[in-house]
Amino acid sequence: MFRNIIKLNRGLSRYYSTAGRRSSNGNKGFSFNSNSVKVGGAIALSALTITGLSTVLLEQEKKEEQVEVNATEEPKKSEKEYKKAMDTDYDIESFKYVIIGGGTAAYYAVDKILENDKEATILIISKERDVPYQRPPLTKNLWQTKDDNVVNTLSFSDWSGKQQNLLYEPESVYGSEILQFVKTRSVIDLHIDEKLVLLNDGKLIRYDKCLIATGGEPRNFKFTSTDKEKITTYRTVEDFKNLYNFIKDGNKHVTILGGGFLGSELTCSLGLNFGEKGIKLAQVFPENGVYANLFPEYLSNYATEEISKIGVDVKTKRLVKDITDNNGRLTVLLDDGSSFDTDHVVVAAGIIPNTDVVKSTTLEIDQVNGGYVVNPELQARTDLFVAGDVASYYDFSLGVRRRVEHHDHARATGELAGNNMSTKTTPNPYTYQPFFWSDLTPGVGFEAVGNTSAKLKTFSVWEKKEGENEEQKYNKGNIYYLNDKNQVVGVLCYGNYGKMDTARRLILKKRVIQDLNELQHAIDFDEHH
Numbered sequence: 001m002f003r004n005i006i007k008l009n010r011g012l013s014r015y016y017s018t019a020g021r022r023s024s025n026g027n028k029g030f031s032f033n034s035n036s037v038k039v040g041g042a043i044a045l046s047a048l049t050i051t052g053l054s055t056v057l058l059e060q061e062k063k064e065e066q067v068e069v070n071a072t073e074e075p076k077k078s079e080k081e082y083k084k085a086m087d088t089d090y091d092i093e094s095f096k097y098v099i100i101g102g103g104t105a106a107y108y109a110v111d112k113i114l115e116n117d118k119e120a121t122i123l124i125i126s127k128e129r130d131v132p133y134q135r136p137p138l139t140k141n142l143w144q145t146k147d148d149n150v151v152n153t154l155s156f157s158d159w160s161g162k163q164q165n166l167l168y169e170p171e172s173v174y175g176s177e178i179l180q181f182v183k184t185r186s187v188i189d190l191h192i193d194e195k196l197v198l199l200n201d202g203k204l205i206r207y208d209k210c211l212i213a214t215g216g217e218p219r220n221f222k223f224t225s226t227d228k229e230k231i232t233t234y235r236t237v238e239d240f241k242n243l244y245n246f247i248k249d250g251n252k253h254v255t256i257l258g259g260g261f262l263g264s265e266l267t268c269s270l271g272l273n274f275g276e277k278g279i280k281l282a283q284v285f286p287e288n289g290v291y292a293n294l295f296p297e298y299l300s301n302y303a304t305e306e307i308s309k310i311g312v313d314v315k316t317k318r319l320v321k322d323i324t325d326n327n328g329r330l331t332v333l334l335d336d337g338s339s340f341d342t343d344h345v346v347v348a349a350g351i352i353p354n355t356d357v358v359k360s361t362t363l364e365i366d367q368v369n370g371g372y373v374v375n376p377e378l379q380a381r382t383d384l385f386v387a388g389d390v391a392s393y394y395d396f397s398l399g400v401r402r403r404v405e406h407h408d409h410a411r412a413t414g415e416l417a418g419n420n421m422s423t424k425t426t427p428n429p430y431t432y433q434p435f436f437w438s439d440l441t442p443g444v445g446f447e448a449v450g451n452t453s454a455k456l457k458t459f460s461v462w463e464k465k466e467g468e469n470e471e472q473k474y475n476k477g478n479i480y481y482l483n484d485k486n487q488v489v490g491v492l493c494y495g496n497y498g499k500m501d502t503a504r505r506l507i508l509k510k511r512v513i514q515d516l517n518e519l520q521h522a523i524d525f526d527e528h529h
């Protein structure tokens, strides 16, 4: 990926401070003179003057131990600097494209911008320490490597055996005047009319076009124990490294709170790959079974049984009431009055979309689904775009407004937003129907598309083979989700890969299904990759 950047870097004899652009200090690259940042009551000094991204990364790498920037803290001098910046003569760093967030949507947006605009100057601002990476392997492939060095290499085999790295691109790719990456900083405000973003260290940046791709923050709960090392959430590569290092030597008890995607995938990966090393697991959630919001009840029950079979103590229909410290371990108290001891708790209870970036201007937030409301071209305002988990958009084929928290959607909206930000032609609407997938155990995996809410009526078709016994009945199947008009609005292909385009076409047809048996052969079970 980033097909054009190598060429662009080599051919670059200009700097971004060309005519019409202003630079605060005349440096070639992004200069980062940060101020005193108050951290947990102490003052940490970070005086960095950095030219070019590779230096940003290097310098900040060195400082990481000493300087922790509190992402939510308001900077002291921001107000003054902010007002000064409103004055058009004030010299301030400018980028043609500013991307807030450094995840999947951000990555694909940048890729598209680089393809479309040979004059691009791009700044990615990310709260995280790592340059853009994919999250799906954090609960799957990375745990299967059988190599403790995986925390450093971050490499793994994909489903077809091909070696991949978690990072979309190596860090070095971000060290140019075209494309820069600032890590461990967050945007705390956006002044839309002035086209300015404010960072948590007081720095202001001007943009021509801006993308909000801030994803979501894991939900957490307040417990009596406030041990942040033992009770964690799980979303980032840092979280993976910490958990891996904690469990790699085995003989620990880990509790996963949540029966959705994250909780179930992580539980299975730990159970399948570290069970033999003495990692004992409990999974606790309020629903009757895992994926209860997605699977029809019988399949949710089956998947839950499969998880129990790998040795996990699955506690369904249970809420965690509290967690307390207990002589270096934790005690988990459930709502039925029972309790058990554990060494670590991972809270996997959904995310809250990161819509705290814009404070001084009003941006519409979807009151039902959360997220910033965008038009079909993924704009929240002129020159301000939103993509990925944090975007609330109108789904043309389903005829509803919704927000999707999956990889393929982040990729597709990122790419479209990047295109619409940098194209010289008319921007395109988002008409794509994204898919998602999940893998739990070798026998429980699927791809799905559309509205696959378990609240809808479903019709399941399972592949039948000669002489097949009861055990194998959930080998390959297609589950159709129907709305109240009996139109197919979602499809889940269980163990049946490569069928998403057929499923999309079925949804788009909007045909009223008179007899459910019409769906028996709507999607085949042939091997097709």
Ligand SMILES: Cc1cc2nc3c(=O)[nH]c(=O)nc-3n(C[C@H](O)[C@H](O)[C@H](O)COP(=O)(O)OP(=O)(O)OC[C@H]3O[C@@H](n4cnc5c(N)ncnc54)[C@H](O)[C@@H]3O)c2cc1C
Pocket: 100, 101, 102, 103, 104, 105, 106, 125, 126, 127, 128, 134, 135, 136, 137, 138, 139, 185, 186, 187, 188, 213, 214, 215, 216, 234, 235, 236, 262, 354, 356, 357, 387, 388, 389, 390, 404, 405, 406, 407, 408, 410, 435, 436, 437, 438, 439
């Ligand atoms: C462990 C895990 C496994 C997953 N597996 C799958 C899977 O198998 N299949 C699937 O379809 N989906 C999967 N997903 C979901 C998928 O990864 C997400 O939908 C996708 O990452 C969303 O991309 P995004 O760019 O919108 O947000 P993110 O990837 O969350 O990126 C947002 C970034 O913005 C940063 N940020 C937030 N606020 C600010 C701010 N104010 N200033 C600066 N930076 C900010 C965040 O720190 C983060 O780095 C998984 C998610 C997780 C966590």
Ligand SMILES: NC(=O)c1ccc[n+]([C@@H]2O[C@H](COP(=O)([O-])OP(=O)(O)OC[C@H]3O[C@@H](n4cnc5c(N)ncnc54)[C@H](O)[C@@H]3O)[C@@H](O)[C@H]2O)c1
Pocket: 139, 257, 258, 259, 260, 261, 262, 263, 264, 265, 284, 285, 286, 287, 318, 319, 320, 347, 348, 349, 350, 351, 405, 406, 407, 436, 437, 438, 439
């Ligand atoms: N394969 C995938 O697509 C995939 C994989 C991993 C993560 N993700 C994404 O990562 C994010 C986080 O995943 P997630 O599983 O946390 O969210 P989720 O929305 O899939 O599931 C939330 C779960 O939280 C649990 N929960 C809520 N309140 C609880 C409480 N009080 N006590 C116990 N459990 C409670 C419920 O069991 C519920 O199923 C989501 O956006 C998800 O889509 C996606």
Ligand SMILES: NC(=O)c1ccc[n+]([C@@H]2O[C@H](COP(=O)([O-])OP(=O)(O)OC[C@H]3O[C@@H](n4cnc5c(N)ncnc54)[C@H](O)[C@@H]3O)[C@@H](O)[C@H]2O)c1
Pocket: 136, 140, 141, 157, 158, 159, 160, 408, 437, 438, 439, 445, 446, 447, 497, 498, 499, 528, 529
């Ligand atoms: N259509 C397909 O057959 C197919 C298969 C694999 C991957 N992919 C694509 O690759 C992307 C990332 O994949 P990855 O390999 O990095 O992640 P991954 O290894 O987690 O697998 C991603 C997808 O491959 C499926 N898969 C897993 N094992 C499989 C197998 N033995 N045969 C066929 N499919 C299998 C998963 O269920 C999931 O849908 C996904 O976005 C997906 O579009 C497609």
